Amino acid sequence: MHPRSDAELIGLSLPAKPASLEPLRRFVLEHFQSTGMAPTLALKIDLVLEEVLLNIFTYAYAPDQAGKVTVECGSQTGEERFLVRFTDQGPPFDPLSQALPDVTVSMDERVQGGLGILLTREMSSFQEYRREGDFNILDIYFAES
Numbered sequence: 001m002h003p004r005s006d007a008e009l010i011g012l013s014l015p016a017k018p019a020s021l022e023p024l025r026r027f028v029l030e031h032f033q034s035t036g037m038a039p040t041l042a043l044k045i046d047l048v049l050e051e052v053l054l055n056i057f058t059y060a061y062a063p064d065q066a067g068k069v070t071v072e073c074g075s076q077t078g079e080e081r082f083l084v085r086f087t088d089q090g091p092p093f094d095p096l097s098q099a100l101p102d103v104t105v106s107m108d109e110r111v112q113g114g115l116g117i118l119l120t121r122e123m124s125s126f127q128e129y130r131r132e133g134d135f136n137i138l139d140i141y142f143a144e145s
Helices: 018-033 040-060 115-123
Strands: 010-015 068-075 081-088 126-132 135-143
Touching: 010 018, 018 040, 018 068, 040 068, 040 081, 040 115, 040 135
Parallel strands: none
Antiparallel strands: 010 068, 068 081, 081 135, 126 135
């Protein structure tokens, strides 16, 4: 499910701080609009962007550490899929290996955390995590269905 080459992706790197949320969202959503894919996917992409980025801003780096986040995106030639790739240099963390919350129990009984991972899985068609050197790389694919 990988893009044919990383050259098909365009990216933007910014400080891993909340002030970077809007420029990164604009960057991805503007690029998505140029693909001609169903506009209904934009809402799903936007929700996942916000969730993943806020988690990176909050957890990937220590408060006194100046970290960066890179967001790359692109559509796969000849396929109706759009990829958003998140890269950071925080400690190794695979969000996809985390247990999903039990949403059948009441809020009082529920263990805190995990709703963002559930949202990401529900809003996207495929997700993949890998660690390359000092980098966490999370690929999230969106498809028309």
